[in-house]
Amino acid sequence: MFRTHPFTPSPSIARETFNLKAGRKPQGGVLAALSLCVFLMLSPPSAMAEQLQIDRLASGASLNGPQAIQPQVSPDGQRVGFLQGAADDRRRLDLWLFDRSTGRATLWIDSRTLGKDGPLSATEAARRERTRTSDGRGISHWQWSPDGQQVMLGTGQGVHVATRQADGSASIKAVMKADDVQDPQWSPRGRYLSFVRQQNLQVLDLRTGRVRALTTDGRGTVHNAESEFVAQEEMDQPRGYWWAPDESAVAFKQFDEGGVPEQARIRIGASSMQMEQQRYPFAGGPNVKLRLGVVSLAGGPVRWVPLGANPDIYLPRVNWLPDSQSVSFQRQSRDQRTLELISHHVASGRQQRLALETAKAWVELHDDLHFLKRQPVFIWAAVRDGRKHLELVSLDGQRRVPLTAGDWQVDKLLAVDEAAGVAWVAGDTEPALERHVWRIKLDGSTARTPERISTPGAWHEASFSQHSAGQPLWVDVWSTPNQPPRSAIRDGNGQALAWLAENPLDATHPYHRYLDHHVTPEFGQVAAEDGTMLNWAMLKPPGFDASKKYPVLLSVYGGPGVQVVKRQWGSAWNQALAQRGYIVFMLDNRGSDRRGQRFAEAIAGRLGEVEVRDQLTGLRWLTSQPWADSQRVAVHGHSYGGYMTLMLLAKAPPGTFASGIASAPVTQWELYDTHYTERYLGQPAQAQQAYALSNVLPLSDKLNAPLLLVHGMADDNVLLANSTQLMGLMQQRGQPFRFMAYPGATHALGGRDTALHYHRLVAQYLDETLASRPAYTAR
Incomplete structure (x- = not known):
């Protein structure tokens, strides 16, 4: 079965190509924002005046629109394969192929033809949980063969090999069962x-x-x-x-x-x-x-x-x-x-x-090690002057050439063209709200002047492939706060060649009917106690009126290795809450990702201290605004965000929060794993005070606001024991709280039914606790 979509260059991608040929930087991110504004002004209000409801988040077509998932360029550079959710089931992934010669993206392998997903082995189920692919159906992973004539497909049925026939169809053979x-x-x-x-x-x-x-x-x-x-x-x-x-x-x-x-x-x-x-x-x-x-x-x-x-x-x-x-x-x-x-x-x-x-x-x-083939050197990443940068190192260790340098840092080495003497990296300059693709030279001459080849005003995820022709093609998946992720094929100069998923916000888009209520986030900074500037993002309710007061939700993660404040398409969950009447506020505290060594290491030796102070700094600024109701503030987070929720409720002055929702929280760091925990706190035997000060349990008697605690009952990452120990202590003291357990749910709380129930639960709890200031007694 085949479905095809002809490729027609849109005005925005044509403009982008023209700008690149003229030697100017592409302006796709700005154009996307402007086009949405124009679209909103010209579209009839009745066509899209629907408010985004909580129940819509887990049902129907994806609100992000069609997405190119796991894009891979074929070894010969002539085709690009990618997974995409089926029209009737967004969680069931099929394999599509884009052929440069025809300009068409074709549904190549419908996952239903591979058989119904069977039970996974315990080992494979655990692997999918680790790689965050446990919630999908159909094709979970795939890979081109080295000659590009076959693909390997992993499904709940097992492993299949598909061979491309002369007419473009696929001959599919099952080679291994999923359970072994x-x-x-x-x-x-x-x-x-x-x-x-x-x-x-x-x-x-x-x-x-x-x-x-x-x-x-x-x-x-x-x-x-x-x-x-x-x-x-x-x-x-x-x-x-x-x-x-x-x-x-x-x-x-x-x-x-x-x-x-x-x-x-x-x-x-x-x-x-x-x-x-x-x-x-x-x-x-x-x-x-x-x-x-x-x-x-x-x-x-x-x-x-x-x-x-x-x-x-x-x-x-x-x-x-x-x-x-x-x-x-x-x-x-x-x-x-x-x-x-x-x-x-x-x-x-x-x-x-x-x-x-x-x-x-x-x-x-890091994953930035690359051995060159034509000379005895390798590319290596290291922290230099407080920032992660790349250098070219000889195998004998006698020569080091900085490839990047300055007050910015490399996120990832993407590709190397040794013959041309260039490489491509992902990264961005301060304040790190965006991610871009940069081209550098292997002789080090562009260390402080890399060439950006991605469009500004956006967040880019790049997938490169070094094909036989030399210069790599790459798939650019990028978004802005007003444009859901779109995918294009580009050459090594950043020139757009074709769309994989243009994803326009037209009348056919699943999000179109909610555009009239769409909230563009605001970005800003607030100074921490040591003068460090902290990035924040905020969504205000549609039709915001500065003369009114609005309830506030502090949406928190706060843990290391993660950045939440980004100039990209945000979550539909935050949009739904803003449209429900809440100010949604997010802040990247010290310890968060992509701000350099000093910023990250502020949490070393003690968790839940600097992060809490930074979040409260941001919250104090927010509640000092006349339109933010300081009497109606809630905090909500999952995983490290659940831990942060509990620490904020315990450490903030009484009356700061009207309620808190802690999902899958760590409450005692001795119950978490070695590599993560010891990186920040050391080993418990040698760092007893650090653990005592970082744990929630010793502070549980200071939790000073109504609490909703949530945990999956099959969580093998943050074990359920973290929540049960907290519950036991609170019950001994007679402290009131609510608890929701999800049978069979792992750490991700995945699955349509679980996600739907969880979203409803949180929204209802916020409505209940923020409608008016409830009385609360700790005992």
Whole structure:
């Protein structure tokens, strides 16, 4: 079955192309904002005067419109594949192909033809939870073959391989079942499909159809070719094996979790109950035992790579060098203050330290290592003068050339064109409200003057592919506060070539009927106590009248590694609450992401202190405005935001908040995992005071506003014990609170029914507690 959409350049993309040819910076972000304003003025009010209701958030077509999910450029650069939600079910993802020769995006593989999703293995279900893909149906992940003629598809049924036929159709073959395979990958030259089955690494030879086990000792607590819990959850390491570029060998992790304590956890569903034993690495406790092995496709025993004298380390990254003779690994100390990059020559066993990074607080991990093929150098990211920047380093360590520098920082290395001597990076200058794509030169001449090739006034997510023609194509997914995400194919100069998903806010768009009530967020800054400028965003109710007073919702996350104040298309949830009559206020406190080392490290040694003070600073500014009702303020957050909600209720002066909603909160940091918690607080045995001061439980008697506590009953990230311990203490003191448990729900509280109930619950609680100032007694 095929559906096609002809590609027709819109006026905005044509204008953008013209500006680029004329040598001027593209203005797509500004044009998007202006076009929406004009559209709002010209559109009849009756056509779009509908208010966005809470129930609409979890039902119907996505309010963001059609999206290009997991976009990937084919190896020959002629096609772009992407997943997109089905018209009748936005959570069921199908595979679409855009062909540059025809200018058409075609529904290539309808996921319904692959069969009905079956039950996932416990391991695969956990992997999807770690990678935040657990809520989808249909095709969950996919990958081009190295020659671009096939794609591998992962679904709830298993793994399929689709071959492109001469007429453009697909010949589909099921190759593995879902219940006995995880993490399938193409080998670099496309001869094999590799995967993990029953804790061992196996390969399928696509020429012969033969399956061969490369490891055989995985059983019980020993896992081969998998990454451990904290590596998946906290180190952004979703897989545990890596192919040599010439397809001759595979490097893999082996971990033994036998020393990690088991945590009995009851997975309570709506109509069933299942006891599970989860090996959870609590802060201060033992981690898994790690080994790094290399196995040859030609046969022979595993060659184990020496990892150093200290076994209590992390192994967050593994990368092969281009010659396939050496493999590199990054060794991170348990306290995370030291990170080493080490190369290991497989045949000789010779090792060399290529880079060493140290910090007083912690060294951030990154994915910016890139070994060049034509010269013995590599690109490396490190914090220099308080900002993350890139440098070109020789393999002998004798030469370092700064590739980026100055009062800005690189988010990510995106692509390298070694022949042209250029690279592309993501990042932005202060105040870090936007993300852009920049082109730099590998000789370091543009270190302080990178060339921006993305449109201003927007937030960009870029997916690059280095195809055979040399200069990469890339997919640009970008949005503004008034334009939902749109996707375009661009060349290395930033010139727009074609739309994947133009996503205009016309009469066919799911959000069109709500445009009359759409709220454009305001952005600003407020000074923290030390003079640091903090970014905030605010949504005011439609038809805002400065002579009136409005209730306030402080929407908080506040944790490290995350930024919430961005110049991008915001959440429909915040829009619905603003349209319900609330001022929605968000602030990035110190400790948040993308503001440099000093900003991030302000939380080192104590959590819930600087963050709380910064949030209260922002709230004091807000409630000093005549239109913000200081008597009707609520705070709401999930995960670290749930923790922040509780800390704010406990530490703010009585009367600051009328209510608080804490979802999946950490209440005692000893109950959270090693890698995350120890990065900021150290180990509990050596940092008892830091934990005591950072925990919610010792402050629970000071919670001074009505509380709604929410937790998923199958949460394996922030364990339910965090909430039950808090509830037990509050019940002992007779402190009133409300609690909502979601049977079967994991940390994400995903699923249509759960999401709908949760949204209703929070909205109703806000309405109830902010309608008038309720009396509250702590005991």
